[in-house]
Amino acid sequence: MLPAMLPQPKPGFLEALRAALPKARLLTEPVDTEGYRFDETEFLHPGRPLGVIFPKNTSDVQAIVRLAAAHHIALVPRGAGTGLSGGAIAVEGALTVVMTQMDRIIEIDEANLCAVVQPGVINADLGRAAAAKGLFYAPDPASFETCTIGGNLAENSGGLRCVKYGVTRDAVLALEVVLADGAVIRTGGKTVKDVMGYDLSHLFIGSEGTLGIITEATLRLLPKPAPTLTLLAFFPTVADAGDAVARMTRAGLVPVTLELMDNFTIRAVDGAMRLGLDRDAGAMLMIESDAGGSAAEAELDAATEACQSAHALSVVRSADPAEADWLREARRKAHWSLEQAGAARMDDVGVPRSRVPEMLAAIERVAAARGARIGVFGHVGDGNLHPTYVLDRDDPSAEAQLDAVRGDIYAAALALGGTLSGEHGTGVAKRGYLERQRGVDAVRVMRAVKAALDPLGILNPGKVLA
Ligand SMILES: Cc1cc2nc3c(=O)[nH]c(=O)nc-3n(C[C@H](O)[C@H](O)[C@H](O)COP(=O)(O)OP(=O)(O)OC[C@H]3O[C@@H](n4cnc5c(N)ncnc54)[C@H](O)[C@@H]3O)c2cc1C
Missing domain, CATH: 3.30.465.10 (Uridine Diphospho-n-acetylenolpyruvylglucosamine Reductase; domain 3)
Known part of the structure; x- marks a missing residue:
């Protein structure tokens, strides 16, 4: 069951909104609303919003929702717009509700x-x-x-x-x-x-x-936990890094952070941040412990052993917490660094942790078969990888290539018992794949929940459920 399609909008919505919330910032000129149409997901096509409003408290939000329901106007809630599945992108004729002034x-x-x-x-x-x-x-x-x-x-x-x-x-x-x-x-x-x-x-x-x-x-x-100790391990191949992760999981290690970067990403990050990373390594793992004192040393010793058994080329530890912070910042800059090479669409698949090596191999196969530039990094300790497709924005075939590549990668993730989103959500980018992963009946339940809570369909229409 779907919520009814929103009936024809009733006139006078913006006037009623201005009257109800005279102090709220309300943008209606396209030149002002343009910056709120997109999020960080490349190659999506947002609509043009009717306006953008910034509530200051819960009563403001209530007033906005009540007026929207009465006038049959859709609403798009929005935070900072850093989303990577298009959840906050503008919907044609809808009011975008930016929550950033409710920041207490x-x-x-x-x-x-x-x-x-x-x-x-x-x-x-x-x-x-x-x-x-x-x-x-x-x-x-x-x-x-x-x-x-x-x-x-x-x-x-x-x-x-x-x-x-x-x-x-x-x-x-x-x-x-x-x-x-x-x-x-x-x-x-x-x-x-x-x-x-x-x-x-x-x-x-x-x-x-x-x-x-x-x-x-x-x-x-x-x-507050102890300051983190950080270890970097470089490997000849991505498969070796995947093997090290599997060894750590089997050994029962639970470091606070276990992140991976492939060679493309190492080069992009090192090019942007000049850290002295091993640019020839096939992959790098960043492993952090916040266990404190000798417990942290022991955790990283065990991680070192796992890496060395998986043919690590080198293993180095941060000298102090400041260096550890700097290395973590480098990992956080992975997406931004890849963006320097082209339009970077960050994806987000997850597999059971024991299947990480197979997923990494599948991504390499897809990249080779499709001639695609894919940087791989992510939260490998959770089995959550971000294959990031780097494309030429001016290439008219870029979108078709993107869809073909991600279609192959999704098929591989599902075949390994995985998910098409570990953390970035369904949004617009993946709504077309929801039924394939969850099945018809599970999606029917989701539609029933949506219909029960939002019978008019005014809340973020077209997101999650197609
Ligand atoms: C460089 C980079 C790195 C990232 N790293 C990670 C990462 O490590 N892990 C991760 O999970 N994500 C990551 N993301 C994705 C993104 O930052 C997260 O999804 C984040 O939670 C989005 O927050 P936002 O405030 O930008 O929300 P927006 O993008 O504005 O909105 C996201 C969704 O939340 C809804 N929403 C926003 N506020 C509300 C509200 N108050 N009530 C109801 N709905 C609301 C919107 O409608 C939309 O569907 C990364 C993004 C970038 C660009």
Whole structure:
């Protein structure tokens, strides 16, 4: 069951919006709204928005949703627009609702190890605020200096520390959500355990703005871990690096970070950041431990052993925490570095960890067979890889090549029991593949949930569900 197609819009929406929210920033001129049409996903084709509005609080969001429902106007919730599946791209004739002015850290509650925040808070700002109190917010997408907590929640984002601390979902205690009819609900509280009724937090986490607009979150904090120790290992081939990962997993190692870069990515990052990486290596692993003291040394010793058994060319450790931070920053710059070589569309497949070597081999085969330039990096410790297709934007066949290459890579991921998105979401980019991965009946359930929560279909139409 699909929500009904939005009926014909009723006139007077923008006038009613201005009257209801006279102090809210509202952009309607194309020259002003243009910057809010795209996200970071290359080769998508957004619509032209009716306008872009910046609510300041939950009541503003309620007023916007109620007016939109009454006038049959679609809404596109948006954080910082760093998404990589097109979730926040503009929909023709819709109002984009940018949450960045709702950016207050309402409370860091040391007694209950949690933070209460508005959705426009930047991920790294929450991390710094927690650290100032000796606490730690674990989820850290590579975009952490720019992306918002609202976007992280709506995508159930991962990051570099998931191997040990899990994804955004694992840090959520409660959400405040404005529903499609303007009602406000709370899905939990500050209690560590809470199993009353259905688990609505987990319904909204990862729903990509299609089921409700998140206006507040209560997030779990942890005691601040020890500074990280970092190890870099270089390998002759990507397959050897995959073998080292499999050995570490089998040995029961749970480092805080286990990241991979292939040769194309190593060269791009080193070219951009001049780190002195081994540009001839086929692959590099970055392994971090925050276990502290001798436990960290022991963890990295065991990782070194696994790498050496997998034919590592060299293994080096960071000299101090500052060098470790610098190396982590280099990994975060992988996408940006590949962008220097062309239009870079970052993909996001996940496989069971034992199948990582086979997935890496499959990506190499696809690149060779299709003559494609693919940089591979990602959170290999989670089995989550980002094959990044580097294309020439001016080449008229680039989009067709992109679709052919990613089609092959998706087939390989599914054949290995994997997923077509580990952390970037379905959005527009992958909605056409949803049924193939989940099956007709699971998608029917998703459509029923959407229809129940958003019967008019005003929330982010065309995202997730085609
Ligand atoms: C260089 C780079 C590195 C990245 N690294 C990672 C990574 O390591 N791990 C990872 O998981 N992702 C990563 N990403 C992807 C992206 O940063 C994340 O998906 C991030 O969570 C998006 O946040 P945002 O604020 O930019 O959201 P947007 O892109 O603005 O929106 C994303 C989705 O969230 C919805 N949304 C936003 N706010 C709300 C709200 N308040 N209520 C309801 N829906 C809302 C939007 O409708 C959209 O569907 C990376 C992106 C880039 C460009």
